[in-house]
Amino acid sequence: MLNYRAYLPALVLLLGCGFVWNARSQRAVPLAAPLQGILEDVPGYRIQDQKLSDDERRVAGMNNYVARVYWRDSTPVFTTFVSYYERQTQGRTIHSPRNCLPGAGWQILSAGEERVTAGGTSYLLNRDVIKNGAATAVVYYWYQGRGRVVANEYRVKWNLLRDAAFAGHTEEALVRVVVPVAPSRSHDPADATRALAEASAFGADIAARLTQEVNRVLPQA
Numbered sequence: 001m002l003n004y005r006a007y008l009p010a011l012v013l014l015l016g017c018g019f020v021w022n023a024r025s026q027r028a029v030p031l032a033a034p035l036q037g038i039l040e041d042v043p044g045y046r047i048q049d050q051k052l053s054d055d056e057r058r059v060a061g062m063n064n065y066v067a068r069v070y071w072r073d074s075t076p077v078f079t080t081f082v083s084y085y086e087r088q089t090q091g092r093t094i095h096s097p098r099n100c101l102p103g104a105g106w107q108i109l110s111a112g113e114e115r116v117t118a119g120g121t122s123y124l125l126n127r128d129v130i131k132n133g134a135a136t137a138v139v140y141y142w143y144q145g146r147g148r149v150v151a152n153e154y155r156v157k158w159n160l161l162r163d164a165a166f167a168g169h170t171e172e173a174l175v176r177v178v179v180p181v182a183p184s185r186s187h188d189p190a191d192a193t194r195a196l197a198e199a200s201a202f203g204a205d206i207a208a209r210l211t212q213e214v215n216r217v218l219p220q221a
Helices: 004-022 054-060 097-103 153-166 189-217
Strands: 046-050 064-072 075-085 107-118 121-132 135-145 148-150 172-180
Touching: 075 189, 097 107, 097 121, 097 135, 107 189, 121 189, 135 189, 148 153, 172 189
Parallel strands: none
Antiparallel strands: 046 064, 064 075, 075 172, 107 121, 121 135, 135 148, 135 172
16 A cells, blocks of 8 residues: 555655746735725724735735724724635745744743534634733634634645646735633632633624635635
8 A cells, every 4th residue: 555645755756846937927816905994893892904014925925904993982892814825935924923923022821723603604813811910811713715714733834835836826814813811800710711711702703704704705716
């Protein structure tokens, strides 16, 4: 019986060569609708757009993005970030939040995955708990494009190499939701556990809605 695993390194190398060879011939695929239409009106919330600096945008390499804070009264309840790449080439690919968050001062306390359901479809998303000083937050993020919603970053890279080599297009979005965890007013661990569970459940609801909102503006595979 053939040992197919022995051929995996050669296959990965082949796809990598195909990615490099085909990078210049990849077609840029524009959005079907503006990113600004994503969650642009949420009843009960005041929405504030955020802007990246020119350096931040240059390093990230995206073609377009939308970043927002959703306020209720004077409290920021959650933030969203969607960046879109019309095509990905060497040096211009999506950066994982797990690489970027520590650089912004956040410590990752736990990292895992969680399943959400939207529009009758189940999606597996990344779910991290992060901390910066006294602040704790829950982060959901995933990669969406070319007909897929993917959490696993190895699978994302595999899909990128394969589609670059054989399909000639690599458009994709990074989608992220951050929900601050309400600070506990007591030293009771049960209160902290409850606040984390509430933030997680709320973030999952927003993330599920975002999968549908983002799908609406992405080009259809």
